[in-house]
């Protein structure tokens with residue numbers, strides 16, 4: 100802070116008012132530009148969500164009941180938890196293909212340690228989380244130090260983790276968990292299912308980190324231009340390793356939620372989640388080239404996917420057609436987003 | 445006086461002559477703010493217009509409109525009397541209008557030749573005809589005096605080399621009108637002379653040229669007519685031979701203005717930075733020098749002599765193979781930029797876009813980026829803190845433009861000030877400036893020079909690398925001259941004449957370097973330096 104606080108002012112060639120740069124002139128132009136700025140603050144995906152929401156309330160009488168809405172929250176919790184990790188990685192300009200396999204592997208590891216190795220359940224649970232974080236750590240090390248492209252590094256771990264999950268029980272599910280663990284996905288606090296609370300809490304903590312903590316804000320800088328970030332003294336490699344590890348840990352948390360809900364650890368759980376997770380982040384307005392995106396947007400993206408899937412089931416849309424709709428939504432979201440980001444070029 | 449001159453040459457429309465590229469009443473607003481107001485420019489075939497104006501005056505906006513990159517909100521253009529309304533850059537190229545951007549845009553993975561012919565790669569039996577593009581690319585590169593191999597990828601080339609490619613690309617379109625937006629900002633003396641020779645040749649062939657630069661002597665040398673913009677409006681135009689440098693400055697800033705280099709105050713005897721035996725295989729070797737507290741230490745040499753590489757290594761951006769660095773007497777291990785910053789070494793890199801600024805983030809965010817830990821309380825950094833820190837520096841450096849919009853939409857010179865601001869948030873022990881005034885107008889240059897001197901006077905050791913000889917010699921207490929990756933000499937201010945420095949800079953240069961032209965530049969240096977020291 101030294102320089103500017105010391106009140107050291109370099110002698111200026113002149114002291115006349117600055118004129119090289121144009122200042123807003125009339126009150127009208129200030130107003131229109133402020134209005135435009137406020138409009139541009141409203142995330143595009145939110146408008147989409149509201150439209151879908153209103154449409155579905157008309158189409159299905161059951162849609163707008165509290166019970167159904169809370170149900171949506173439960174349905175999206177696992178994908179939602181993983182999409183937090185995915186957003187962090189995508190902000191860095193990376194990608195994580197391994198989330199679904201990590202979900203399965205950590206769930207199976209926990210179950211195997213509890214049921215097959217006979218460990219106390221709490222220890223097994225912790226071990227399951229650690230397995231997820233470890234795979235994430237490997238992703239991080241491969242990309243940060245091995246200089247592998249994230250797509251390739253996580254393709255490798257995706258394959259390996261999926262194989263390991265199957266290997267543990269030769270492809271068989273494991274069932275029978277303590278009651279309190281099952282209760283996580285069957286209880287509500289103040290009417291809100293616990294998994295929904297966990298989901299929102301994770302979003303909130305991560306959003307706080309991204310907005311207010313230097314290490315969180317650094318992700319935007321690194322994703323925006325890695326060399327600028329490095330020369331600014333940001334620990335680029337450490338940030339990558341940290342974020343991939345967090346993403347692995349969150350995939351493991353999602354694994355626990357799924358296991359609890361099904362009362363069963365399944366080696367193929369999560370296989371379909373990868374595309375949903377990426378869809379959520381992309382619909383939420385993040386750019387796959389890194390440096391831009393927000394958790395608020397991601398949350399809205401999550402709700403869009405959740406509400407759409409729920410609504411289509413309520414309306415008896417064929418399960419085979421649902422992915423077609425999701426695909427169209429992804430394309431629409433990205434198309435409208437590109438228009439808005441072209442503003443200042 | 446400015447006004448009377450303006451009348452003498454404003455003849456274009458009066459004759460009713462429609463030959464050439466004629467812009468009438470060009471206007472443009474961003475975010476509801478006008479940045480270009482009713483600008484008329486008449487570019488005749490075979491005429492060179494020197495376009496001048498302060499940072500943010502609207503020069504690049506004007507050229508972008510002419511080249512179809514941005515759309516004007518008002519006004520019209522004609523070419524030889526036919527309406528010209530480019531909706532996109534390709535329309536401009538079809539009409540024979542080419543722009544050499546202020547910010548270079550290349551595809552790093554593609555070869556030099558591919559970059560030159562991108563978008564119109566010739567094919568033979570369905571595949572790119574590489575031999576042909578390589579041969580043609582080589583011809584155009586030679587026109588600008590570039591020895592770059594057209595087959596190599598652009599990645600890893602210096603900015604100067606890329607600038608030459610950018611010019612070769614424009615020439616390869618065989619345009620009838622060319623706009624050069626501050627090409628010399630990224631070129632050394634020798635390269636600039638090649639570009640001038642090329643401009644002279646183009647002019648002979650009847651090409652109409654707009655040349656934008658903040659180096660006013662250069663503008664006078666190359667232009668027939670000088671056109672000045674201020675705050676987005678046309679101030680006037682003059683025959684280049686009839687206007688002096690002082691009058692040009694006056695037209696730009698709107699008042700009398702004296703440009704001078706005052707001698708720096710003596711440095712202290714305390715050593716701030718001491719470098720011994722610094723080497724990096726194949727890049728530079730045997731670099732030894734001390735910078736005292738309060739000293740401004742210059743690095744001179746031709747583009748490619750290794751100056752940037754040496755200072756990057758000192759700041760931790762690259763790794764040395766051998767050597768020792770001491771800061772305030774203590775040996776420091778600098779393994780990466782962070783450890784450099786922690787040791788008190790700040791570096792303003794030469795490549796603003798690639799290494800200095802994140803153009804999509806706001807100015808304020810860019811300024812505080814390295815200091816977020818220091819600026820946070822209880823681990824939390826607020827937008828308010830970021831904004832207030834940035835605003836203090838805005839005032840300190842006289843940055844003109846908003847800091848809450850993407851920094852990429854500021855004018856080039858103001859981006860440079862934002863970059864400087866970023867490294868002044870925390871006072872460094874050693875401040876390294878690589879091309880600190882690239883693309884900066886005269887007024888801003890003065891501000892930056894005064895800032896550098898003022899920083900030195902508070903005890904900072906400052907290193908200045910610059911391809912503008914006048915700048916290094918005018919600022920520095922001592923100058924280290926490099927050529928071919930080796931340190932040739934360290935000259936005291938009194939001995940550091942342009943001749944002495946150029947002789948050292950040219951010593952032992954590998955054969956392929958263009959040697960002839962900088963000598964032409966020398967006489968000129970001498971006079972400019974003289975005038976500035978008194």
Ligand SMILES: Nc1ncnc2c1ncn2[C@@H]1O[C@H](COP(=O)(O)OP(=O)(O)OP(=O)(O)O)[C@@H](O)[C@H]1O
Pocket residue numbers: 120121443444474475479497498499500501502503504505506546845852853854855856857858883885
């Ligand atoms: N995309 C944009 N969005 C908002 N403002 C812009 C944009 N592009 C330019 N401006 C503004 O327009 C004004 C003119 O900018 P321009 O780049 O034309 O200046 P210039 O004369 O080329 O300056 P310099 O010498 O620094 O390159 C500046 O105030 C700049 O901030």
Ligand SMILES: [Mg+2]
Pocket residue numbers: 503504505546625855856
């Ligand atoms: Mg410009």
